[in-house]
Amino acid sequence: MPKDEGLVSWKNLAPGMIILEAGNSVKFKTGDWRAFRPVLDKEKCIKCGLCYVFCPDLCYTKDEEGYYICNLYYCKGCGICAKNCPRQAITMVLEEEV
């Protein structure tokens, strides 16, 4: 549910806490669970897009230059992108050390 948009009063919940709107999980900020953040080294990146393919949360999108950029609003920091990167262009860095 849209916790990023502040708390919802119990009075405004649909009966049975059903969700009437399709695809509203985009509002849900999953990124605040993250302990490690993927940091991309553009020097090493070959724009192969494997990070985009493997990301379980579909966080990656292509920018104008062709690089795949991680959307930190959703990224949970699982590290799958870093593990699958054939050039080790992605490093997982502790949030506190970014």
Added chain:
Amino acid sequence: MGEELAKKIPIAIVEPLKIKKKIAKEVSIAIAEAVAQCRVDVISAYPITPQTHIVEHLAELVNNGELDAEYIPVESEHAAMSACIGASATGARTFTSTASQGLLFMYENLFIASAFRLPIVMVIANRSVSAPISIWNDHSDVMSMRDAGWITTFAENGQEAVDLVYHAYRVAEKALLPVAVNIDGFILSHVIEPIEFLDQELVDKYIPPLRMKYKLNPKRPITMGAIGVPEIYTEAKKAQDEALKASYKIIINAWREFEKLTGRRYQPVETYRMEDAEVALIIMGSLAETAMNAVDFLRERGKKVGLLRFRLWRPFPLKDFLKAIGKVKAIGVIDRAISHGATGGPVGIEVRSALYQSKKRPKVVNFIAGLSGRDVTVEDFVKLFEKTYEAMRKKTNFSYEIYGVKE
């Protein structure tokens, strides 16, 4: 013989409009026929003693083409409740019935049914819980689901059981909450009683077709059963809790409507000879009929005793209860289930808790009696009244006593 008898009765004393047809039926069969009258769409059940006759008869009605419903012969009670949840979520009127281990097997789904706000109706033919294995009657099965968020009613006799089934659909679909109607296994389920059914026309008036605002429909997709993260779980539960509390008015109104249609009056807390009573017993279910005889017996001997019975158990009718106790000095609460390690039986705990919020503070003693179908006779009830009188004179409250246990 009936005709001869009818000739002997002067017609003038019988008001023609009040002649109603009573049919002798086994209560289980009567319940099944009432469910059929409610025009259920889906029945999903697994047979278990002593509920079997209810679901068998429904299966028969469907098989014979007398009832246009889907009968799902599931592989377990867990599946029975799951199928009810699925069917109800699509807006179908659903029914299931179970007892004892069956109820425990569907336990996790009971909470889901109420949290999803699905108007499922279930009849529980109350039976004790294993081990030791027992098929006989007490309330230990239903008491385990008292926190599951279901509207819960208890019948005293067959007529009331049938009437509570009609009432259950009326209430469930207005409150959008599941309803459990409890009948004592064997004592009610297997007894033959003269039953007065509602005419189909009245049933249709009382229970109009189910129209759910939100239901599973591919044309208008919704999500049910989404995750409740810590930020929203509390709010979801609060909303559910308020819905159950708010169902109280719906329950009362549905009984009032029922009275208008049938002349049969029901209230959340039933009282018997409570006016000027100084000592009262509280019991639920069919044993109240036996207890009433004990009340009469003691009243004839000048004892000011009365009886209370919770017909509505959830939501707990606090105000009705406090009003019903009048000015009693002592209450003996008879529980038909043990809450192991607690300060009393489930009803005893509830009653003490209710009184703590009140200025009225009668002495409360708690008995556990009639476990696994052990008889509680009129003599036993007289003894329980005597014990309550005794407790009134004692200083200390005891937590509970298992009545009649062999030492």
